[in-house]
Amino acid sequence: MKNVIIIFGLTFMLFLLSCKHHGTPKPRAYYRITFPAHEYQPLNEECPYRFDVPVYANILKDTRSHNAEKYWYNMDYPTLNGTVHISYKTVNNNINELLEDSRKLAYKHSVKADAIGERLFVSEEKRVYGTLYDIKGNAASSVQFYLTDSTQHFVRGSLYFDAIPNKDSLAPVINFVKEDISHLMETFEWKEMPNF
Template sequence: MRNILPLLFTILFLSCKDDILPKPKGYLSLTYPTKSYKKLDLERPYSFDVLENTQVINEANNWLTIKYPNLKASIDITYRPVENNIKELLTEAEKLVFKHTIKADQIIPKDFINPKKRVFGSIYDITGNAASQIQFHLTDSTKNFIKGSLYFYAKPNYDSILPAVSYIKEDILRLIETLEWKQ
């Protein structure tokens, strides 16, 4: 009986522990509003579709700020007329993109060409903790030049903002695809 009592306590003590199970992976569940677009209703030398639940802020010199208040982000649009300086404008736009090389893990360029609407340009996906995650420029190569940059009003942490970047990238692609120059 003396030998059995310690054995029973040991069995009882060991049997009361919970099994250690790996935790299931948790996924962040983000919901964004359903997208609905409208034409830009400001007088500009250009026109494109913007998301209805954004705030479009009219800036001087045909510039715009498209704010996403719920995401604490904005797309800053600058406009410059082409006056025999297209090469200078393109070089300046690319310099601004590649300033992010220090913090970026990767910069992926993609060209955009729509000869029917005379819209030519590039979009740059910037991965990593850079200040801007998407930049683009568009031109008709003779009269108009637009540059756009996506910024978040927070310290850049790419993993955290990636879902919001993907959400806004759809809007930037819609902007590019619907851009029309006014003559």
């Protein structure tokens, strides 16, 4: 019996001594996202503008907005759960109002944004002028832009994801879509429409 108590005591002491290592929990991680190669095709819609559309995005008539107008489209990214909303307005001696509305809509996100950068876009030969708003932080929309010829046409776009804004987890996706938006702006041009 004495040997059993000694063996039990030694086993218990070894057990206590072996429990000094405390595991470190793994940090939270985000899903790895595999992006397709950037490939584009021309927009095939009857509207007063054209640009290159990513082959992995769907162009749909805007039916989600209660005030959607003619030539409003959504460029949906089904695998990324995001949408670039594209709206069109005719300029009627109100270019300053349209520009100010676009600026206000971008800076409306400054409450949650860490910073808002502006990149000007000018294509004299195509008569396309605009600004890309790069909104940093946990804002609902991280990229917005407008394009205009300043006399007849005005197009505005904004990127939204169907997810809670998190700058860390969405950063790779935002950068990927931002390249597509930059390509959209570079290939954008006005076209003459019958009965426009």
